[in-house]
Amino acid sequence: MMKLIAMGICVATALFATAQAEVKTKSETGFTIAIEFRLNATPDETWAALTEPSTWWNKDHSWSGDAANFSLDPVAGGCFCERWNGNEVKHMEIATAMQGKRLVMRGALGPLQGLGVTGALSWIIQPDEEDETKTMLTVNYNVGGYADMDAWSGPVDGVIVEQAARLARLVNTGTPEPDLTTRQEPARD
Template identity: 45%
Template sequence: MKLWIAIVALALSGTAARAEVTDATPGGFQVRHEVEIAAPAARVWGVLVQPASWWDGRHTWSGSAANLSLAAASGGCFCEKLPGGGSVLHLSTVNAAPNQKLVLFGALGPLQSSGASGHLGFLLTEAEGKTRLTVTYDVGGYMKGGLDRIAAPVDGVIGQQVARLKRQVESGKPD
């Protein structure tokens, strides 16, 4: 529930950075973010696969990013430990090419309570010691009222996480 409240609050606050919903219909949407990170792809990858170091804890079910883990190999899990021994499988790894590409499948936040799911992709392209990171989240399926109504809030959250990842890689601090 905390995650849903945070997504709605972010959407209403207008603080989403570089938000781009590239397509939105009642049956699905795509969001896309591109950033240049002043680091080689290997460094970006090393941080990317450690979401506890950069993901915002306000966008977790437990309230703490320290409870997140990511197994960056096919069949791996972007998971979260919950207090009392519970857990959440946010996304599953379907394609992992270290320093190049990571594709995860599943539903984040309130999408887990719907008939929707998607692919969250991270594409890393290195040139001259810098990395162009392209992040897309393609979501489809069913959500009461239509998925188009949640596209902008989801885009805001993804944009925030991309910005935090960039800051973590470049400065060692996500905030």
């Protein structure tokens, strides 16, 4: 039993030591999630990885069961979509695409699609002030609408943190999968 508890602590530490994350605000009508990572890549390298979600999105949070079916067209009006066997899901629509700087997607992810809600998922890429070969990535998801949003904030936070952590691991290590033998450098305050 103690080994199982210790393993759980290690997994949680490896997942959440990579970022500063929080549900910044929440109410019955909306919530805001904020996450920050320090990445070992330039802004352009970070952008290239971000715009290829098939390489980092977790298949467990897909309709098809295969992350390879994800695509993102990084232009205003473009689609963050999942396509397989004649099926299509438009997860979000691109509102802002500024290469190497900012990507804003609008819509509702997963089960939120069936509710009367919408959101803005922003990926803000900035050069690290101390090292031009590194990047600060800030992820914000603002969701609001007609549903019990207070109840949804925790589960959605978990999914967004997981996806952003997978992107950060891909950029920093070459794989989105966690490696419990190493730790990624945490974001600075």
